Amino acid sequence: MKRLVIIGADAAGMSAASEARRTAPDLEIVAYDRGGFASYSQCGLPYWIGGVVEERDKLIARSVAAFAEQRIAVRLHHEVTAIDPARGRVRVRDLREDREFATDYDHLLIATGAAPIRPNVSGLDLDGVFALDVMEDAIAIRDYIARHAPRRAVIVGGGYIGLEMAENLVARGLETRIVQRGDQLFGIIDRDMAERINATLARHGVDLDLCDTVVEGCAGTGGRVAHVHTAAGEIPADLVILAVGIMPAVDLAPPAGIHLGATGAIAVDNHQRTNLPEHYAAGDCAEVWHRLLRRPVWAALGTIANKQGRVAGRVIAGGEATYAGIVGTAITRVFDLEVGRVGLTEREAREAGFDPAATTLDSTDRAGYMPHARDLVVKLVAERGSGRLLGGQVLGQGGVAQRIDVLATALYADLTLEALTQLDLEYAPPFNSVYDPLQVAATSLLRKGL
């Protein structure tokens, strides 16, 4: 009987385990995770911290017991410390028993995810300074709020986690401030669109510092944080969330001879195979094929982790599966503002060597005369000459996911702007205008001349 060892028991790892079991009923499957939770929604953690999701257990997609019923062994608090590809063996540390052992595998899946970047500044070990990565971090943050009732929060970084934590800390009643290096929030959209987020933050009482310098450190008294230092001065803070970015968790790979790609994540083919036979990687620790850029990128998102895990599980178990890759889709909510992007931004398109044309349209999510019509802003990016759709960014108080998904589907199928105007999209006054705002924007861009 063959044995599959999985390192990391979250989205990618457990998707792989389930799919491998479905494909190969006889495969032995064991997943090790150094944390205390398996198969839960990391993306849901900010909402549990904010109390929007009340019960922690609701974030668990599938329990360890349920996996056991499928004969998938999940070993929590077990950290894999080394891979020996020649022998097909990993070293594992049981963190609770504090003992190490070796175990053999026929197939290995690395699904170690990503980890928050910790800036190299002082004071980050003070009580009240947190990064949000795994369930344990969320528990610690909730616990800290419950015990110390902090009044003023500083979030360092205005990406997904920073923005989602802002919403949820405000929901907890904290005065909240975001300190963001550089001149815009949410760097994965163009600046002209990102600026529209600022007013929403202000309306919900979040202070925003767009500054040229990184945070220089934290300071406090009695071991507990009281200030964040920036070049502009001291900011009082009873709670600090570090959300300056994440890195692929790939420490195990290079010593084992498993190659990283140019992005720093593990290089994989479209079957999730690494350079070593029977060694696979999936999820936030691995690269992913970008269909528009025609090269691997690093994009740490749950959707990708799940899909890559499923492909890996199928292939490992002797089935056939190919991952088609991504088109750069991402979405977040900032209070009542929905913010989505897909494909390439104007800046990304230019950096990738395209000659992009772009247009921005202010519209509504449904017929403008309907009482619940809400503002919707669409930015479309296309290639001059070919008219090929390259990407879109959509912001609004409703209907953003819908337009992002239409664009994601169109980009997957490599449609042109002209095709976008032809799409037979739904319309009734409660849902849309007779031309979807995407089509109005596409027509406008076509009329400008490409």
Next chain:
Amino acid sequence: MKRLVIIGADAAGMSAASEARRTAPDLEIVAYDRGGFASYSQCGLPYWIGGVVEERDKLIARSVAAFAEQRIAVRLHHEVTAIDPARGRVRVRDLREDREFATDYDHLLIATGAAPIRPNVSGLDLDGVFALDVMEDAIAIRDYIARHAPRRAVIVGGGYIGLEMAENLVARGLETRIVQRGDQLFGIIDRDMAERINATLARHGVDLDLCDTVVEGCAGTGGRVAHVHTAAGEIPADLVILAVGIMPAVDLAPPAGIHLGATGAIAVDNHQRTNLPEHYAAGDCAEVWHRLLRRPVWAALGTIANKQGRVAGRVIAGGEATYAGIVGTAITRVFDLEVGRVGLTEREAREAGFDPAATTLDSTDRAGYMPHARDLVVKLVAERGSGRLLGGQVLGQGGVAQRIDVLATALYADLTLEALTQLDLEYAPPFNSVYDPLQVAATSLLRKGL
């Protein structure tokens, strides 16, 4: 200077006029309409009757004066009574002055729309019996409600108009009953899905009669309706809405030698040309190409009328444009239930000679643990063997338009079920699950084996 005459000044006609003007600044453009309103949202009429849209003027997309500024002449209350293609001349009756005249054209666009079917039964001329087609009908219905304060409404027919009127008459405080021939409402979706609408109607106090016989007539006293007769008996009614279907308004075409297609609507090519040179048709009076059926169909919807009108206007004015056709998209709202379809239903697929496989999935519109998650039901239809996506039906209290539009885009691009599972659709807990319900349904159908 060439002269374009347009018969019908609504979605198709005025889209054509605007696009023709944009393409050919010198073209003379005149549109005749027998009604008193041009370029308004017919689809918005039920919501104005219901008071959801408060001001009638909000339904007007563009005023006659605004068209005049573009040098597009709109002649309301002018009915074209005959076409003489050999001379390039139409006969026009000025309905207010009660005089007729002839006028010449170089290009003719027939955009006469559709008209409600009036069953051949007695009592339909009683006060209080209405069909809903044009603005005048909506005004008459509102006026009747205001003057007579009817208490009990009977809607004959449970298609779009019937269902939308039910919602809006209930909003007006009327006891409302739908009488529908046959065993299901909303015949453009499969029965198993349509049955899910019934409970929504019941919850909102709408009585539903699914019966084997048509309505046999209306009766009343003092010239005003008081009853609807059915085979099952008399139903008291102070207001009756006839919504048993519509027909293309094509009376002018056959006498002029303009061919109708097999559907009974005017046959057109993908440039909106009829069989006669310089004679075009667009909108509800014309057929439209169905990309999956690979044949013309009749589908009277505002989205199609606008797109066909734009193509016709461009081509008439000497530009280039081609209409790519439809994929069978439609959506409506029944109180708080959103109901959408796209592509082919299971029944339509079978009737068209496909060997369809189908699956139905009960899901939620976003992460199930989020507090506002709402039920969403997805039915997918695919072709056995090829795995080609054939269609989908989606019902729910939110997020339906989003899934319909993803499917509409996928069907336009002729994607397979497998491709659907690969799409890089957005995900964050407030918006979706990590796999969109469409992808879960597609995976389930693939696993069943095609």
